[in-house]
Amino acid sequence: MTSLPWIGRATDAPYFNDDSGAAWTPIGQNDAITWPELAGLYRRRDLPGVERHLQWLKDSGVTCLRLMLEYCQRDHRYFELAPGRFNLSLVRLWDDLVALCQVIGLRLLLTPFDTFFLWNRWKHHPYNRANGGPCASRRKLLVCPATRQAVKARLAFATERWGGSGVIFAWDLWNEMHPAQAGGDPAGFAQFIDDVAPFLRALETRLHGRAHLQTVSVFGPELGWKPWLNEPIFRHPALDFASSHFYEEGTIDDPRDTVVPAISTGRLVRQALAQITDARPFHESEHGPIHTFKDRHRTLPEAFDDEYFRHMQWAQLASGAVGGGMRWPNRHPHTLTPGMRRAQRALADFLPLVDWPRFRRGNLNEEIGIDPDIAAFGCGDARQAVVWLLRRGPLLPDGRLDAAMPPRPATLRLPGLAPGRYRAALWETQAGRPAGELEANSQGNGILVARLPPFAGDIALAIGPA
Missing domain, CATH: 2.60.40.1500 (Glycosyl hydrolase domain; family 39)
Incomplete structure (x- = not known):
């Protein structure tokens, strides 16, 4: 089996390319191991069905999925049963998923936790000191030295087992960093990155001879509420590219038409690029109608959602982001529509018209x-x-x-x-x-x-x- 080429930063442009120098663009969405299209991986309930789905994604122009190693909406999906004791059912799940992606030609943007459920289910989480874990409080997750050791051990396990493959596009070292996870300490973000990023880079270099790209992500509205967050998110020297999640209140998170969210998206990309001082790529890795779905308990009508999705996708690409962003489905069930897949195919077919590795936009x-x-x-x-x-x-x-x-x-x-x-x-x-x-x-x-x-x-x- 031919290994997928690794992905790196283009030398002369704020975009990505593979080992051969060919342009590569992340097109995809957020997914989860408990959602319908990947649920068949668990205990190998339906591997052929998952393989057919992944091949359909590839045929739809998808190049990358963003996934959490741990998506603990349910108790039996903890990646570790106790710190350092890995859940063998999930390890096998990830073995199978990485192998399928290798064959089909898809890549993964991986982050160690879905921090929404880590926070909300903290009472039951194995990292909680009350359950024998390292951390006394969820408000110390980013700054507790023992917890960072556990995070590094989790990432070490992951790269030792799966990191030798080009299936891994990049590591999102922490999903949606938030000041509350650092006890409100403004230095907490940089402390976490300073500790975890060099560790993983050195380990991968020793194991694989090179390291995968690294980023951290943030809930985008926080950047306006707390401007000091921009420094570690957009300019930390240990990170390879910048990531944000577009959930602007009243426009993107609860859309009333399909034009205003696109205009907001273009403005947010422009603001993000203005924060970057070293020409690193900017990739928006989460967006969608979260308030409509989660708080108002409404799934957008499909025709409206398809147009909202397509408009946001093109606003991102044309404004200078890498790709069209990665939708969090926020639909019932948690899947993208066929119309959204057609929009991804249309974007993928447009990409060869541009010389991305030499586009210093x-x-x-x-x-x-x-x-x-x-x-x-x-x-x-x-x-x-x-x-x-x-x-x-x-x-x-x-x-x-x-x-x-x-x-x-x-x-x-x-x-x-x-x-x-x-x-x-x-x-x-x-x-x-x-x-x-x-x-x-x-x-x-x-x-x-x-x-x-x-x-x-x-x-x-x-x-x-x-």
């Missing part, structure tokens, strides 16, 4: 000139650009764009390209197919002006030298 959302009834999302450097244009309306009563709107032309004014002639490949994001090409000049003032053919709801462009 900057965000251009606010610099692009466009007709006032259109929201613009874009990023570019002196030789390439990616642009996504979204009509602001008209909206149907349910909040979706009116599919019956007549196509209309638009004039694009794109700054930043070096003087010369450029070709723009147009892309229909819903159908997932080319929508023609046009050529335009970037003048000496650095502005490319292009008259776009009529389009209805949205259109994507990949722009490069003619």
Whole structure:
């Protein structure tokens, strides 16, 4: 069996590539070992069904799944029965999943805990000192030295068993770091990263001759409420790329239409990129209608959710994030819809139009000139650009764009390209197919002006030298 190439950071751009230098983009979603599509892994109840599902994901353009080694919504899913005593049923589950991903060609972004259930089920958790674990309080999880030793031991076990494979895209060392997990100590985030990241990197280098990429993630709204969180999340020198979770209140977490969440997504990507000072990639690893689903107990209508998903995906990619983000399903059941899979396929088919390993993009959302009834999302450097244009309306009563709107032309004014002639490949994001090409000049003032053919709801462009 041929091993999957490892994934690393591109040398000349804030994106990823594999060992051969070929571009690689994470396209996928959050999943869990107890959710319907992977539940057959447990005690090998239905491995063929899981294999068929993973192959369908691959065929849908999915390249990566984000998973928690421990998703303890139920008592018998603890990864460790006691610190250092690993649950053999789950170890075999992960053996099988990694092997299937190796054969099919999928990768995993792994994090050691789902911290939501770690926090809410703390009374029963094996790391609780009351149960023989290392930690006296869930409010000390990030800063307790004994707990960090247990976390390092968990990660060591995982990389010793599965880390020799390119199936592992990267380690999310801690899912949704929160000040409450450090007793409110602002230094707690950096202390955890300073301890765990070098340990895992050194261990993997010794075991495998190299180390997988590392990040930590954060509940995005916290970055605005507590600005000091930006330093460790976006700029800690031990991390390879930055991650955030887009759950903006009232726009993304409880959407009323499909346009405002996209505009919020573009703004959040721009804010994230402004925090990064060393050109590391930014990857949004969790988003979705969490308030609608968890607090209001509503599953979004499928047609609305498909459009909300597709709009957020393209807003991320065009604004300069790596990929289209990773949805937390927040549906009943916890699965993505067929329409979302088609949207992922459409994004995957667009990616070869851009030379990602040499794309030193900057965000251009606010610099692009466009007709006032259109929201613009874009990023570019002196030789390439990616642009996504979204009509602001008209909206149907349910909040979706009116599919019956007549196509209309638009004039694009794109700054930043070096003087010369450029070709723009147009892309229909819903159908997932080319929508023609046009050529335009970037003048000496650095502005490319292009008259776009009529389009209805949205259109994507990949722009490069003619």
